[in-house]
Amino acid sequence: MICPSCGKLASTWMRTALTLQGVTIVQSFKGQLRCQQCGILLRNKKYNKQMWYVLVVTVIVMALNILFSSHLRQVIGMGAVVIYWIILFIVILFLFVYAMWKYSVLEIVKAVEEK
Numbered sequence: 001m002i003c004p005s006c007g008k009l010a011s012t013w014m015r016t017a018l019t020l021q022g023v024t025i026v027q028s029f030k031g032q033l034r035c036q037q038c039g040i041l042l043r044n045k046k047y048n049k050q051m052w053y054v055l056v057v058t059v060i061v062m063a064l065n066i067l068f069s070s071h072l073r074q075v076i077g078m079g080a081v082v083i084y085w086i087i088l089f090i091v092i093l094f095l096f097v098y099a100m101w102k103y104s105v106l107e108i109v110k111a112v113e114e115k
């Protein structure tokens with residue numbers, strides 16, 4: 001995500017994942033953040049279409065896993081399946097945050113709207 005005001009990286013993905021990025025929780029829910037370079041208030045306008053590919057691939061991977069989960073349980077056992085699902089969930093969550101950060105398109109929030 002590049003800041004449209006200063007042209008630099010508005011936020012690292014770690015900052016996206018772990019902090020509110022300089023705004024309140026309410027603003028954060030509205031997709032707002034502050035640029036880490038120039039401090040301007042930005043808004044998540046939309047996502048690049050790659051984000052939707054990530055979404056589709058995720059759904060397919062999940063569907064395949066659900067489809068084969070009983071087979072997998074017979075092969076590796078229930079305990080291993082639970083661990084497998086937890087790891088899968090974390091990986092998908094991680095990928096999602098990364099994709100949301102990577103493919104986010106930002107716009108500047110006007111000073112009037114800021115209040």
Ligand SMILES: [Zn+2]
Pocket residue numbers: 003004005006007008010035036037038039040
């Ligand atoms: Zn900036």
